[in-house]
Amino acid sequence: GQQVMQIPQYQHVQEGEDFTTYCNSSTTLSNIQWYKQRPGGHPVFLIQLVKSGEVKKQKRLTFQFGEAKKNSSLHITATQTTDVGTYFCAALKAAGNKLTFGGGTRVLVKP
Amino acid sequence: GAVVSQHPSWVICKSGTSVKIECRSLDFQATTMFWYRQFPKQSLMLMATSNEGSKATYEQGVEKDKFLINHASLTLSTLTVTSAHPEDSSFYICSARDNRGADTQYFGPGTRLTVL
Numbered sequence: 001g002q003q004v005m006q007i008p009q010y011q012h013v014q015e016g017e018d019f020t021t022y023c024n025s026s027t028t029l030s031n032i033q034w035y036k037q038r039p040g041g042h043p044v045f046l047i048q049l050v051k052s053g054e055v056k057k058q059k060r061l062t063f064q065f066g067e068a069k070k071n072s073s074l075h076i077t078a079t080q081t082t083d084v085g086t087y088f089c090a091a092l093k094a095a096g097n098k099l100t101f102g103g104g105t106r107v108l109v110k111p
Numbered sequence: 112g113a114v115v116s117q118h119p120s121w122v123i124c125k126s127g128t129s130v131k132i133e134c135r136s137l138d139f140q141a142t143t144m145f146w147y148r149q150f151p152k153q154s155l156m157l158m159a160t161s162n163e164g165s166k167a168t169y170e171q172g173v174e175k176d177k178f179l180i181n182h183a184s185l186t187l188s189t190l191t192v193t194s195a196h197p198e199d200s201s202f203y204i205c206s207a208r209d210n211r212g213a214d215t216q217y218f219g220p221g222t223r224l225t226v227l
Contacts, residue, residue: 033215042204042221043155088154097143097208099216101155 004091006102013079014110020075021105023089030092032065032072033099038085046087081109113139115207117219124195125227131191132222134205140185141207145216146178149202161188185210195226 005024013019023032031050035043047056049065049072056063062075072089086106090099114137124130134144142163147155159180160168167180179191188207192199202223206216 035218043218045215045217048215098145098157098160100157103154106152 004089004100004102006089006105008105009103011105011107012110013083013107015079015081017079018075018077019079019107020073021087021089021107023072023074023091023102025070025091027070029069032069033090033092034063034072034074035088035090035101036085037088037104041085043088079107079109081111083107084109113207113209113215113217115205115217115219117205117222119222120220121223121225123225123227126196127194129191129193130195130224131189132203132205132224134188134190134207134219136186136207136209136217139207139217140210141188142185142210144182144188144205144207146180146188146190147204147206149204149221151202155204158190163188192224195224197226200224200226 007022011019031048033048034046036046037043047063049063052069053067054065060077064073074087076083084107086104088104089102092099116135116137118133122130144161146158148158149155157170158173161180161182163182163185169175177193182188202221204221205219208216
C-alpha cells in the first residue's frame with residue numbers, strides 16, 4: 001500500500017529559529033495536505049497543495065509541493081511557542097479518495 | 112466554517128461491553144466520512160470509510176464485525192466498538208468530506224476510549 005514517510009520524527013527548536021519538516025511518497029500524489037495537532041487535540045487542516053512545484057505561504061509557514069508531486073515540505077520561520085504540536089502531512093493518492101497520513105513531526109520549542 | 116462534532120468526547124467502559132461513538136457534520140452534508148484510530152504519540156491510522164446508505168469499506172486488518180459502522184444520514188456516522196477489550200483503548204477520530212466537492216476532510220474533536 002501507499003506509504004508516506006515524514007522526517008524528522010522529532011524537532012526541538014530554539015524559539016526564534018527556523019525549521020523544516022519533509023514528507024515523501026513513493027507514488028505520485030493527487031494532492032497533499034498538511035495538518036497540525038496540538039497536544040491533546042485533534043488534527044486541524046492547514047493547507048492543501050495540488051499543483052506540481054506549488055508554493056503557498058501562511059504567515060511564517062511556507063508549504064511546497066515537489067515538481068514530481070511525490071514530496072512536500074513545511075518550513076516555519078522564527079518559531080514561536082505557539083508552534084508546538086505535531087505536524088502531519090497527508091497524501092491523497094491520484095484517483096483515490098483516502099488520505100494516508102505521514103508519521104508526523106513532533107515539534108517542541110525551547111523558550 | 113465546516114464543523115464536525117463527536118460524542119462522547121471520552122468514555123470509560125468495562126471489558127466486554129460495547130461503545131457507540133457518534134460523528135456529526137453540523138453545517139454541511141457528508142456522503143463520505145472516515146474513521147481513524149490514533150495511539151499515543153503515533154499517527155492517524157485509517158480504519159474505515161463510511162458511506163451514506165451503503166456498507167463501510169474497511170482497511171486491511173480492521174475487523175468489520177468488531178468495529179460496526181453505520182452511516183444512516185448525510186450528517187451522521189456511528190462507530191460501535193463491540194465487546195471492547197483493553198487493547199481497543201485509543202483515540203478515535205472521525206472526519207467528514209464536504210459534499211460540495213473539495214478534497215478537504217474536516218476532523219471531529221476525537222473520542223478517547225479507555226477499556227478497563
